[in-house]
Amino acid sequence: xxxxxxxxxxxxxxxxxxxxxxxxxxxxxxxxxxxxxxxxxxxxxxxxxxxxxxxxxxxxxxxxxxxxxxxxxxxxxxxxxxxxxxxxxxxxxxxxxxxxxxxxxxxxxxxxxxxxxxxxxxxxxxxxxxxxxxxxxxxxxxxxxxxxxxxxxxxxxxxxxxxxxxxxxxxxxxxxxxxxxxxxxxxxxxxxxxxxxxxxxxxxxxxxxxxxxxxxxxxxxxxxxxxxxxxxxxxxxxxxxxxxxxxxxxxxxxxxxxxxxxxxxxxxxxxxxxxxxxxxxxxxxxxxxxxxxxxxxxxxxxxxxxxxxxxxxxxxxxxxxxxxxxxxxxxxxxxxxxxxxxxxxxxxxxxxxxxxxxxxxxxxxxxxxxxxxxxxxxxxxxxxxxxxxxxxxxxxxxxxxxxxxxxxx
Numbered sequence: 001x002x003x004x005x006x007x008x009x010x011x012x013x014x015x016x017x018x019x020x021x022x023x024x025x026x027x028x029x030x031x032x033x034x035x036x037x038x039x040x041x042x043x044x045x046x047x048x049x050x051x052x053x054x055x056x057x058x059x060x061x062x063x064x065x066x067x068x069x070x071x072x073x074x075x076x077x078x079x080x081x082x083x084x085x086x087x088x089x090x091x092x093x094x095x096x097x098x099x100x101x102x103x104x105x106x107x108x109x110x111x112x113x114x115x116x117x118x119x120x121x122x123x124x125x126x127x128x129x130x131x132x133x134x135x136x137x138x139x140x141x142x143x144x145x146x147x148x149x150x151x152x153x154x155x156x157x158x159x160x161x162x163x164x165x166x167x168x169x170x171x172x173x174x175x176x177x178x179x180x181x182x183x184x185x186x187x188x189x190x191x192x193x194x195x196x197x198x199x200x201x202x203x204x205x206x207x208x209x210x211x212x213x214x215x216x217x218x219x220x221x222x223x224x225x226x227x228x229x230x231x232x233x234x235x236x237x238x239x240x241x242x243x244x245x246x247x248x249x250x251x252x253x254x255x256x257x258x259x260x261x262x263x264x265x266x267x268x269x270x271x272x273x274x275x276x277x278x279x280x281x282x283x284x285x286x287x288x289x290x291x292x293x294x295x296x297x298x299x300x301x302x303x304x305x306x307x308x309x310x311x312x313x314x315x316x317x318x319x320x321x322x323x324x325x326x327x328x329x330x331x332x333x334x335x336x337x338x339x340x341x342x343x344x345x346x347x348x349x350x351x352x353x354x355x356x357x358x359x360x361x362x363x364x365x366x367x368x369x370x371x372x373x374x375x376x377x378x379x380x381x382x383x384x385x386x387x388x389x390x391x392x393x394x395x396x397x398x399x400x401x402x403x404x405x406x407x408x409x
Contacts, residue, residue: 006047007031011064014057015134016189016216022066030063058136066211067138069108070153071115071160073206077235078112080256080380081202082120083395084233087376088201089126090399097127100227101204102188104131107142107181108151109204111173114180115163124180130200132186132193139183145173189219199229206257207237209244221246231373234259242318249312249343250320250350252380260373262312304337311343320351338368345377354381372401 008027011017019027031043038056040046050057072078085097097117101110110131117127133139148170152160164171186193188208203224209217221244228234233251235258236243241250247262307330314323327344334340345360358381364374375398382390 004028004031004043007043007050007060010047010050010057011060012213012216014187015061015065016212016219017064018211018213018216021211022064027064030060033063034060062135062137065135067103067105067133067135069105070151071108071147072112072154073109074238074255074257075154075156076253077256077258078116079383080252080258081113081233081235082116082122083380083383083391084202084376085117085122085127086120087372087379087395087398088402089122090395091402094402096125097122097202098198098200098229099127099129099202099204100194100200101129101131101181102133102186103135103205103208104133104139104142104183105135106138106147106151107131107145107173107183108147109206110181110183111142111145111177113204114177115159118177118180119159119162124176127180129181130184131181132184132188134185134187136185139185142181142183143178145178146170147173188223189216191223193223194227200227200232201229202233202235203228204235206235207240209240210237217243218245228261230261232260242316244316247309247312249315250346252346252377253349253352253354253384262308304334304340307331307334308339308343311347315347315350320347323347324351336363336367338364338371338374341367342371342374342377345374349377349381354384357381370401370404372398372405375401 008019008024011019011027031046034056035041035043035046037059038046038049040049050060081099085099088094088097099110099113101113104110110129114127114129118124131142133142146167147164152171160171163174163177165174166172188205205220205224209220212220224234225246234248235256238257241248241257241259244259248259249262251258251260307327311323311327314320314326324344324347327340327347331340331344341360341363345357345364348354348357348360358378361374361377361381364371365378368374375394379391379394379398382388382394
């Protein structure tokens, strides 16, 4: 193994970095630059220094990692998360919404989250935001809260007037927003990170997985699964949902890039009687009636679980049309179940068919009026249509459903 290969191996161990994703030539330039800075011309000697000196290692990391970001990158993502947070906080006595941003870069993403939550009407007491990064340099820039024009790339920059003060060629972030985010140096690949602490309601992990080796991706996914609340949201970069190998399904439209854990047949009982048989064969969107004996006995859980699992697998691969077709074919053999209709709604939403998605979410609520996630999904769809009145109605319904669940023994 050459000296440069040895250093690449060290970066792979520390960061999970797949050097090919940022370009091996770029990695080698960074290595040569650090070698020159410390007065070494032998890669093997530099590798020994990196093993012995964490400070030298961290300086190399600074030159290798990609910390490019800007405020409200994919604005629809922040609106989606803000609606989710508003619903969570509407439950009386509920703990503040916990959000993690990893990596934080120079703070553009976690500060965008904070601004979105404030603009949605939340107070600083209703949420917490932890933001971690392996770059100390990036965290120092975030703590300073001073940004150049490069951090403002959206067509709509009205938020800059609300939350920033001009300072020459830069803009300084409002103290209220800076105080809402706790910055910390940490490595998401470290199994000890946040060990034993409470889980997060929302985790942003955008555009990290695409730079990692397959082994590191698996390790990060294990971490994310450990850190995320059972009913939480995982927000990834545009290219990353298909990378995930676990039991994840889309949590919003395809443009949101959010996931939640798969829906299982045993997690939510059917609270109401089955939907009636359609009045005419031309209405295929309603399930067939179930014979009274079968409805009373219920289907074997494994049948529904198998359907959900296969649909989730197809969805994880981005094969939404096939996943929807699988659900449509299989639901004719099963008693109506809110889990299945909710999954179908998520799949239609991910495929861009919002009308069918809305219909599936309504059927979910027909079967289970306390389905908090279906209320929230309808709130988000209403907001997308510009119907703030209905969006508020669905958010209130979601809050009541959540309160009933928490009050249940």
